[in-house]
Amino acid sequence: MSERPVPEHVAIILDGNGRWANARGLHRTAGHAAGEESLFDVVNGAIEIGIRWLTVYVFSTENWKRSGLEVEFLMEFNESLLLRRRDELNDMGVEVRFIGDRDDGRVTDRLRGHIADTEALTAGNEVLHLLFAFNYGSRMEITDAVRSIASEVAAGSLDPDDVDESAIAARLYAPDAPDPDLVIRSSGEQRISNFLLWQSAYAEYLFPETLWPDFRTEHLRAAVDEYRGRDRRFGAAQDAVTGE
Numbered sequence: 001m002s003e004r005p006v007p008e009h010v011a012i013i014l015d016g017n018g019r020w021a022n023a024r025g026l027h028r029t030a031g032h033a034a035g036e037e038s039l040f041d042v043v044n045g046a047i048e049i050g051i052r053w054l055t056v057y058v059f060s061t062e063n064w065k066r067s068g069l070e071v072e073f074l075m076e077f078n079e080s081l082l083l084r085r086r087d088e089l090n091d092m093g094v095e096v097r098f099i100g101d102r103d104d105g106r107v108t109d110r111l112r113g114h115i116a117d118t119e120a121l122t123a124g125n126e127v128l129h130l131l132f133a134f135n136y137g138s139r140m141e142i143t144d145a146v147r148s149i150a151s152e153v154a155a156g157s158l159d160p161d162d163v164d165e166s167a168i169a170a171r172l173y174a175p176d177a178p179d180p181d182l183v184i185r186s187s188g189e190q191r192i193s194n195f196l197l198w199q200s201a202y203a204e205y206l207f208p209e210t211l212w213p214d215f216r217t218e219h220l221r222a223a224v225d226e227y228r229g230r231d232r233r234f235g236a237a238q239d240a241v242t243g244e
């Protein structure tokens with residue numbers, strides 16, 4: 001069987017930061033800080049490989065359950081990362097977007113401002129579309145889509161007969177993004193943790209053991225290579241004898 005093309009959209013659940021730090025006798029937050037290098041290495045690698053869309057799960061709607069110290073660190077870390085590195089991302093031709101609930105009262109005005117500034121700065125860039133899933137939960141995203149459909153129906157601007165799959169997809173947070181072809185979760189955990197449930201209905205999944213702070217372009221390349229050898233059928237059958 002011939003190899004399939006490089007995935008157009010790769011989505012990554014960046015996991016294992018806490019374990020990486022704890023294994024070194026460090027606080028969990030040191031693992032988050034170390035993950036910055038992984039992220040930029042992987043962004044560069046994605047561009048080299050020819051991936052056009054990269055979604056990274058950096059904070060889930062469930063991550064508020066973590067200690068105040070860890071949550072505060074993550075908020076400040078995201079803010080400082082945007083401030084320090086947005087020009088570099090822009091120079092690389094990366095469009096940065098945030099998906100998730102940035103308007104949550106627990107997100108600081110400062111961070112919200114940096115998110116908006118970074119999006120405005122990088123808008124229109126096309127080398128790579130980098131989506132940060134931040135304060136993101138797939139059930140919340142689908143719920144928001146359903147709520148907006150309900151209000152459009154109630155207002156008379158949408159006919160219930162027109163509520164189909166594309167109507168729901170059009171109301172997700174990044175409706176122009178293609179569905180992810182490949183979802184990678186680092187650290188060996190094999191679960192989805194409320195990430196892109198609708199969009200990944202037919203994605204290929206990979207669960208490499210590498211902890212996120214150790215993850216580099218070579219791990220992304222290995223995942224893409226494995227993906228390219230997989231047989232995606234989307235429900236259709238292929239005859240092993242005729243190949244049709």
Ligand code: IPE
Pocket residue numbers: 014015016017018019020028058059060063074187
């Ligand atoms: C992923 O690493 C980063 C975030 C969820 C923000 P974790 O912090 O979940 O690391 P582990 O899973 O505890 O090792």
Ligand code: IPE
Pocket residue numbers: 013014015057058059060063189191193
């Ligand atoms: C998922 O990782 C969320 C992010 C990577 C941002 P978690 O580490 O929070 O997920 P669980 O708790 O192990 O399912």
Ligand code: MG
Pocket residue numbers: 015016017
């Ligand atoms: Mg984790």
